[in-house]
Amino acid sequence: MPKIVDPVARRRSVAQAVLSVAARHGLEHASLRNVADEAGLAIGSVRHYFADHEELMTFTMRELGQRIGDRVRAHAERLLAPDGATDRRAVTEELLAEFLPLDEVRRQEVALWLAFTAAAHTRPELRPCAAEMQDGMHALLSRVLYEARRAGGLPGGLDIELESTRLAALLDGLTMQATLRPDRYPPELLQRVVRRHLDALKAGG
Secondary structure, X not given: OOOOOOHHHHHHHHHHHHHHHHHHHOHHHOOHHHHHHXXXXXXXXXXXXXXXXXXXHHHHHHHHHHHHHHHHHHHHHHHHOOOOOOXXXXXXXXXXXXXXXXXXXXXXXXXXXXXXXXXXXXXXXXXXXXXXXXXXXXXXXXXXHHHHHHOOOOOOOOOHHHHHHHHHHHHHHHHHHHHHOOOOOOHHHHHHHHHHHHHHHHOOO
């Protein structure tokens, strides 16, 4: 009796092979052959699940974004639930920490995400995913700050749109610097900078 293969699970396993190859050798080495070898499949099997290399790269980028997004949303659900989190500040810090390379898993994810977003400049098929992730991040930060203002944790006159942009830029900048210079930007420093920024917001800017 032939083995039944779950197509969704197989596509995800191939995407993981892309990430594994890219993490070791760079995204440019994630060819169909190298990915197939990493996944333990024939190239024909990979092509059975993905029409071409572009579709594989797009799917993999979305899978990576989904991993990060799932963790962020878990914190957001706690923070934005009707009954509210008992310690909103702590949960807010945990949520923002998911965007930063604070441990080995997040360091690798951040490096891979930066590689994909850099590739989006010359690969048009990747641009929608990069834009969606950026827009989603901005929308989430806006909602978090809006709810904090509504709950009295931030000044009533705070410009939420401006501060959401500023916070997103801060997280992006810290992520880039920590990826390039992990010795100069250790996790403890990244967390201190975020806490200082939140303190400044609470004080009115």
